[in-house]
Amino acid sequence: MNKASDGVDIAARFEHAMSVVKDAGRVAMDYYRRVDDLVVEYKDNPLDVVSIADKDVEAVIRKLIAGKFPDDGFLGEEMGIDRGKNDCLWVIDPIDGTACFVNKMPTWVISVALMVGDEAVIGLIYEPNGDEFFAACTGQGATVNGKPIQASQVDNVNAGVMGVGMSHRVGSVALVPFMTDLLDREGMFIRNGSCALMMAYAAAGRLIGYFEPHINPWDCMAGIVLMREAGGWCNGFLQALDVLEKGAPILVAGPHVAAVLSEMTGVK
Known part of the structure; x- marks a missing residue:
């Protein structure tokens, strides 16, 4: 781990962020169940959309993390960048796959990562519809719902x-x-x-x-x-x-x- 991470309690942030993402998942699912009522806005093209769900879920994540780690910074798709008072930067996509979300397809997730300096040290991706929680922290391996996972070991691009x-x-x-x-x-x-x-x-x-x-x-x-x-x-x-x-x-x-x-x- 690089020197920028010295003195940063990554383990505490990892544990807290997993709880935060699960809470955000419940908020997102509440919106998803009543998606027909959402106001949808369009960005640069008709397939690039944002809803009130995206904005509220990001706000929830920022609020819950800042409540415990007030000096940390944030970079989110909907709310931009807010540099904190230390080397920690939370990188947030509140709903990755918004076009799927608003069209009632289940392939959307909440994605949260932590950078310390120039290194990405925590990665959390939660897929609420299937209740699959992918989590990784530097030096600790990667899991889905607590079970270790491994990248594909195939040796040919036609094998997967x-x-x-x-x-x-x-x-x-x-x-x-x-x-x-x-x-x-x-x-x-x-x-x-x-x-x-x-x-x-x-x-x-x-x-x-x-x-x-x-x-x-x-x-x-x-x-x-x-x-x-x-x-x-x-x-x-x-x-x-x-x-x-x-x-x-x-x-x-x-x-x-x-x-x-x-x-x-x-x-x-």
């Missing part, structure tokens, strides 16, 4: 399913060559509408990896910790220039297909 995502912030040329190459190698893919959920699935070995040509940090930060602690590989997302403000490509993979997927995507 690849997760993919796409954003209209980049053109189709950023994804189509990879998809063509994957299919030509007799591989298969899935897109379920939530980057964080697919990264959790990759950490659990259900997918061989996940690729998205451009992604924001709140979508993938928890998944990075999960994948690392599950024995998988991640590209240098955290080393990208101004990554907290601008985002970057993300690629995670099982250890034995990481090299070929890096070559196929051009992501290092």
Whole structure:
């Protein structure tokens, strides 16, 4: 762990954050059960949506964490960045997969990560519909509902399913060559509408990896910790220039297909 984490009680934050995310999950599910009544707003394109549920869930997470760790900072999809008085920065996506959420599809999650300095040290992804809680903390491995998980051990891209995502912030040329190459190698893919959920699935070995040509940090930060602690590989997302403000490509993979997927995507 880097020097920036010296003196930070990561274990206490890990334990508290797991409770907070579960509480946030109950709030989100209450909204999901009455989704027809929600006011939905649109961002830059018709598929990029936000609801009152997103805003309220993020507010709940911030309030509950700040109540115990008032000096910590926050970066959230809906409420932006609020630098704290120490090196801790909580990175929050209150509902990753909002388009699925508002269209009554269950593939959405709550994603919370903690950065200490420039290192991601806690990753929590909770999928309330299936009641699956993926959790990881630096040096402690990764779990789902308390049971250890491991990244896929397959050694060929046609031996499992690849997760993919796409954003209209980049053109189709950023994804189509990879998809063509994957299919030509007799591989298969899935897109379920939530980057964080697919990264959790990759950490659990259900997918061989996940690729998205451009992604924001709140979508993938928890998944990075999960994948690392599950024995998988991640590209240098955290080393990208101004990554907290601008985002970057993300690629995670099982250890034995990481090299070929890096070559196929051009992501290092």
